[in-house]
Amino acid sequence: MYAFDLARPADLASAVTSLQTEGAQALSGGQTLIPVLKQRLSQPSVLVDLSGIDSMKGIRRAGEFLIIGGGTTHGTVAGSAEVASAIPAIASLASKIGDPQVRNRGTIGGSVANNDPAACYPSAVIALGATVETNKREIAAEDFFQGLYTTSLEEGEIVTAVKFPIPVAATYQKFEQPASRFSLTSVFLAKMGDGSVRVGVTGAGADGVFRHAGLEAALSADFSAAAVDGVAVDAGMMSNDLHATPEYRAHLVKVMTKRAIAALS
Amino acid sequence: MAKVTMTVNGKEHSGEAEGRTLLVDFIRGELGLTGTHVGCDTSQCGACVVHVNGESVKSCSVFAQACDGATVATIEGMQNDDGTLGVLQAAFQEHHGLQCGFCTPGMVMSASELLKVNASPTEEEIREGLKGNICRCTGYHNIVKAVQSAAATMAGAAQAAE
Ligand SMILES: Cc1cc2nc3c(=O)[nH]c(=O)nc-3n(C[C@H](O)[C@H](O)[C@H](O)COP(=O)(O)OP(=O)(O)OC[C@H]3O[C@@H](n4cnc5c(N)ncnc54)[C@H](O)[C@@H]3O)c2cc1C
Ligand code: FES
Ligand code: FES
Numbered sequence: 001m002y003a004f005d006l007a008r009p010a011d012l013a014s015a016v017t018s019l020q021t022e023g024a025q026a027l028s029g030g031q032t033l034i035p036v037l038k039q040r041l042s043q044p045s046v047l048v049d050l051s052g053i054d055s056m057k058g059i060r061r062a063g064e065f066l067i068i069g070g071g072t073t074h075g076t077v078a079g080s081a082e083v084a085s086a087i088p089a090i091a092s093l094a095s096k097i098g099d100p101q102v103r104n105r106g107t108i109g110g111s112v113a114n115n116d117p118a119a120c121y122p123s124a125v126i127a128l129g130a131t132v133e134t135n136k137r138e139i140a141a142e143d144f145f146q147g148l149y150t151t152s153l154e155e156g157e158i159v160t161a162v163k164f165p166i167p168v169a170a171t172y173q174k175f176e177q178p179a180s181r182f183s184l185t186s187v188f189l190a191k192m193g194d195g196s197v198r199v200g201v202t203g204a205g206a207d208g209v210f211r212h213a214g215l216e217a218a219l220s221a222d223f224s225a226a227a228v229d230g231v232a233v234d235a236g237m238m239s240n241d242l243h244a245t246p247e248y249r250a251h252l253v254k255v256m257t258k259r260a261i262a263a264l265s
Numbered sequence: 266m267a268k269v270t271m272t273v274n275g276k277e278h279s280g281e282a283e284g285r286t287l288l289v290d291f292i293r294g295e296l297g298l299t300g301t302h303v304g305c306d307t308s309q310c311g312a313c314v315v316h317v318n319g320e321s322v323k324s325c326s327v328f329a330q331a332c333d334g335a336t337v338a339t340i341e342g343m344q345n346d347d348g349t350l351g352v353l354q355a356a357f358q359e360h361h362g363l364q365c366g367f368c369t370p371g372m373v374m375s376a377s378e379l380l381k382v383n384a385s386p387t388e389e390e391i392r393e394g395l396k397g398n399i400c401r402c403t404g405y406h407n408i409v410k411a412v413q414s415a416a417a418t419m420a421g422a423a424q425a426a427e
Contacts, residue, residue: 006284006330034326035308037285047284049331075320099397100375101311104320105327180309181396 002043008052012160016135018048019156026050026158028071028110031102056109056160061086064166064193070109070133070159078103087128089170089188093120096174098181109159112144115151115208117239118182122209124172125162127188127200133161147207167192171263173256175203177243184244185252189219189260196220199257204249206239215257223265225258269333273298274342282329288322289313291329292339300340300370304399311398314371315339321378323397340370343377352422353377353415362411364402372398376412384423385416 006027009015018024023045027033036042050056056071059082066086068077077083078095097103097111097120111121112132125132125141132139135158144151153159170190177184183203190198197219202209218227233253238246270279273296280295292298292315303325304312313325316338343351350358353373363369372395379386379394386394391412392405400408 001285004284006328008331030326030328031308034287034328035306038306047328049328051331099311100378100394101314101321101323101326101397102308104322 001037002040004044005046006049007046008049010052012053012055012135012158015048015050015053015158016156018046019158021046024048024156026113028107028113029073029102029105031098031106032110032114032116050109050158051107056158059083061166066090066164066166067133067161068108068164069161071107072109074098074103074106074108074111075100077108086166087164087170089172089190090124090164093124093172093174093188096120096172096176102181108162112162113151113153113159115145115149116182117148117205117208118177118180118184118203119209120172120174120183120186120202121162123183123186123188123200123202124164124170125200126209126211127190127198128164128167128170129198130165131163132159133163134159138163145209149208165192169264171260173259173263175252175256177203185249185256187253187256187260189257189264191223191264197223199260201253204238204253206237206246210237212253212257215253219257219261223261225261228254228257228261267330267333269329271332271335271337273337274339284328284330286329287325288315288317288327288329288332288337289324291332292324292337295329298339298341302367302370304367304371309397309399310368311371311375311395312368314374314398316374316378321375338374340373343373352418353380353411356411356415356418357408360407360411360414362403362408368398368400368402372400372408376415379412380416380419385420386412388413 007018025044027047027049057069059080074094074097083091130141132144167190172188174186175184185204188200199212199215214231218231233250235246235250238249240246266281269282302312304310308326315324391409
């Protein structure tokens, strides 16, 4: 690692100020950033540790929304009674991230800000049409994710919370890449209050997380495995690496969607 | 450089750490507690697992300065007060839960957190609880047996105490 200073602000205002320093970067759980620093792929002058900011932690329900603070760890979300009663699929998703030690440190804010194409949370954020709250504004899910490892966050902007609309029912079906423990191809499927069905796919897209319009239209009309069979999933938009071909990923999108239907039936 | 103070295995320790000093390097280099191992650069192997404020973490993926004021438990604190092996350590020895032993400190620390949360885990729950710990030698079967045996011993001891 290159040398840097570690700042440990106790509140959001001080963190925002620290992040204005030239070359400053936010640190949350460090479960992505620290391995990146070890590879010298990033050279911050100051790392601003957000983990001491209490206002960014915690989970609450506000009417039809579940709001999870950006600094809340995956472990806390997985074990939260509030999440289990409002959107159990989110608790289940969090419980499947990495391993217990990663879950004890990694945060939802760090996960969405990082926008790893194989990360779990982004699929729930777009499938539910969640809002990403920052120290400056609220960003709709569709505007937030901008392709691989890219978001609409500005320099120094901090994800303070993610606000999820509560669906009628939802499920997260993860097909894990066993070495990395990330998603090879996973599907977050939600039935919304207006009768629509929304399908978020992570791990598969060449441009990162996406919603599948064809599956959504078919399932909104007929919520069945047979409806999935009739939908074309284009391998041309899937990523290709040593773990899986685009064709295999496209196939998995359908398999995981069917598993999601079975889980909700 | 900054002065960092933490309570490690019940004793207060202070030392100097740079911003980039990892907790594992502080524990091994500054405090001389070399039971905690480093097996990878990618936060994947779990050889470095310790407890910070009661939660298991990969000490290669946390900065020492971020643990200023924390309570830390390492493998050196797992033995009994008289210096004999603690229940989990003895179970690993008894059931051949180790071969080269490189992964063992992390395995024991992860297993210890698992048994704190879930006193009688199923085999599946043990494998899930040790998912962040990689062993290149044993094939995991005997590690699972060791954890099952330790859970039974602890349950027996708890019953006897009642
Ligand atoms: C072995 C292993 C397995 C894993 N498996 C999975 C998995 O199955 N699924 C999954 O989804 N993830 C997985 N992860 C990643 C894990 O969930 C990370 O915790 C997460 O991606 C990043 O969160 P963090 O809090 O650790 O962020 P950090 O590593 O601290 O930061 C990540 C990035 O986000 C920025 N950042 C952090 N917090 C904020 C914020 N609040 N606002 C703005 N920017 C911010 C940082 O500057 C940095 O660029 C795994 C990681 C490991 C090491
Ligand atoms: S040394 Fe491999 S996870 Fe810490
Ligand atoms: S005993 Fe050798 S790595 Fe586990």
